Amino acid sequence: MKYLCLLICISVTCTAPVNENNPGAVDGLVELVDNVALKRDKLPTKEPKIVTILESDAQHKLDGSYSFHYRGADGSFREEIAVVKNPGTKQAYLEVSGAYSFIDADGEEITVNYKADNRGFVPVGSNIPETISVSAKENSERPAPPTENFDEINDDEV
Template identity: 40%
Template sequence: MKCVLLIVFVSIALCMAAPADNVQIVKLESQVLPDGYSYAYETSDGSKQEQQATLKKLGPEEEALQVTGSYSYVGDDGQTYTVTYTANENGFQPQGEHIPHV
């Protein structure tokens, strides 16, 4: 669990530290609990991300994180792209109108 939380916070830090033309953080929320976490942020350029995770019992001595979330950004074409996702014992499962369906 500590490793996952570290990855989440490093991801947020990298996004916030990335060079951009006067992009400001307009919203930042986070909560760390013994059995999960959540965070959300939004920047002045229209980018957003939110994620929630809970600890799921897979067996008597096996646990895994059940993660759900979404992110959106404005592309070079001016269109807003949104991806929603689930990540769990079955892998990363993204969905979005611009993502090809297989």
């Protein structure tokens, strides 16, 4: 399959029209690049806003658990807590929960709450389509995948 793709790419390159004034240039490609450059130059850009961090803290424990948070002057924040489940075993994993919030381009506050563990990541927020949140929650309620002999699991069995 790789060789077929390579052969197609070479064929397309070799059959492209050649500019007689500049045999090294391909007309369509040069025109495409010029159009992209012109459109990019016309796009409005904003200077990134620097947000002052009003409060932050982080704690890490020897077992691998942690917590952190910060709050910005614009109302944005992030907080997260991770707890080690089944510590000291081959089945150990982090159970993480948290939330973050930011102000979008329209000035609306977006907040996302999430949970992650050995069964997956579950985000819930106004900017996350409900079907994704529901599907992720349903998947997280299924039994966790086996962790014993994880390296030996065949892809066909999963």
